């Protein structure tokens with residue numbers, strides 16, 4: 001048992017199952033399901049977290065019936081069953097336990113196998129807001145078939161060697177819809193009273209027990225608060241759980257938050273950085289006081305110190321630390337073996353985990369791109385030919401390159417012209433609600449230190465210095481500089497670049513932000529200036545502000561801007577400005593758009609890559625590589641990923657095809 005975290009490290013009995021500690025990777029979609037079956041990455045991904053010390057892994061939802069979403073695991077598929085078997089075997093071999101999720105989207109069923117919209121069934125014919133679905137009220141014979149299907153699906157998990165199952169009544173999914181009197185207006189015995197509204201869920205749980213007996217642990221996942229316009233409230237959830245507990249149907253309760261039904265509620269499905277850590281524990285504490293079952297809680301818990309406090313305060317019995325383990329697969333083991341200081345903390349950016357999944361790609365992590373790429377990058381091979389490597393630039397790309405190259409046995413020195421490390425992250429973390437972004441620098445700095453990278457700050461690198469240092473390879477990670485497109489008519493206007501504003505430049509009282517990037521920069525500057533008392537209009541060259549960032553992060557931010565009175569104008573291409581007005585063109589109609597009463601125009605037009613060192617090193621005899629924004633400006637995710645790749649490729653005799661984009665000579 002860890003001296004640091006005795007509660008977190010202690011085992012727990014959940015029905016027939018003992019878990020070795022209280023750290024759980026909760027069910028989350030991995031983007032590693034193809035045609036209803038987990039692909040080869042799936043087992044490797046979960047095994048890495050199990051091997052890293054997790055007590056319990058809950059794998060993502062399986063659709064229990066053909067009337068649910070096609071993108072979930074389809075348990076009737078023999079290939080899916082084989083993949084789950086392999087996953088269970090590999091996870092259990094580490095001492096970790098594994099549960100599976102059983103779900104049905106109900107009226108939130110929006111994805112058919114061929115991309116068409118299937119018929120959706122809900123408790124009643126009430127339209128959904130976020131996915132714009134009009135469901136059909138579920139006929140009673142279909143309810144009966146789905147009840148039976150839940151039981152059969154649980155049996156499949158048993159065949160696959162799983163230790164338990166949880167039924168999803170969370171996030172506004174089908175069983176939650178039936179519980180909700182605003183969505184369930186049926187007048188049969190599945191609607192009306194609470195007893196009737198929870199009949200479907202009770203029947204499902206009883207059927208699962210009938211089919212699997214007491215052999216597997218059985219729980220329910222439910223949003224303690226759905227936090228959406230018509231969502232379930234804490235009192236309603238509490239009443240349901242008390243009734244289920246009284247029936248003796250459950251071994252545990254898994255509490256989360258949010259609902260996929262509307263935009264505000266869906267933010268809580270994977271809460272972004274600007275929500276408070278642990279914000280759901282008041283609900284879990286209440287439920288834990290009301291029922292005598294193990295309670296699992298999730299929701300912005302990324303630090304074992306915080307998790308320990310949740311447990312010792314009696315707020316829960318198990319802690320969902322899912323993104324914490326996406327970011328650091330060994331987080332649990334580090335926490336329970338006294339190595340908490342070496343944990344790479346998740347910063348809740350949502351970019352490469354849920355962001356990837358929603359874009360149809362396997363999940364990963366901006367700080368740990370090895371996630372989802374376990375087969376290629378989890379194990380770092382010693383370099384075939386160790387070299388002296390000079391990394392130029394102390395932003396995310398340079399730091400990751402340096403850490404990985406040093407881990408592989410290269411002798412690495414990192415040079416940074418500024419007095420501190422971080423590059424663009426130093427600016428990003430100064431925006432409201434983004435201070436956790438600075439964790440990326442803290443984490444990468446520690447990784448460099450652990451691998452013995454020498455860091456020289458306040459050192460500008462030119463060819464002369466390279467020749468003095470005489471490394472065998474230079475990796476250029478110098479980032480970019482503020483970019484302003486040619487052709488803008490800005491003569492008389494008070495114009496600032498976004499980077500100047502982030503560094504603290506003064507603006508007038510009435511500000512227009514011309515956001516050509518649709519990322520975090522425009523949103524962050526708008527929020528900061530509005531909080532400072534400016535009147536702000538955010539004109540974006542895109543369909544919506546924050547179009548390029550993960551939707552929960554974006555939607556939470558847009559909600560904040562709305563509260564602050566920021567006006568958002570989409571489809572706006574900047575063409576010029578004068579002393580009092582900013583001139584735009586509508587990007588669809590090409591008509592003029594004029595914004596008057598403007599004191600300052602802030603242009604968020606992104607970066608251009610720096611090529612100075614690249615040009616200076618032309619003809620130099622050593623290897624020259626380039627990564628991150630110095631290659632082409634993108635985001636931290638690509639910067640860190642390219643650092644990983646080049647760190648892994650340095651000193652390898654690889655095909656030119658692999659390093660064509662990154663190796664300059």
Ligand code: SF4
Pocket residue numbers: 323324326327345346347348349350351352353354364365366367368
């Ligand atoms: S991408 Fe961001 S939110 Fe997701 S696991 Fe990594 S650090 Fe956490």
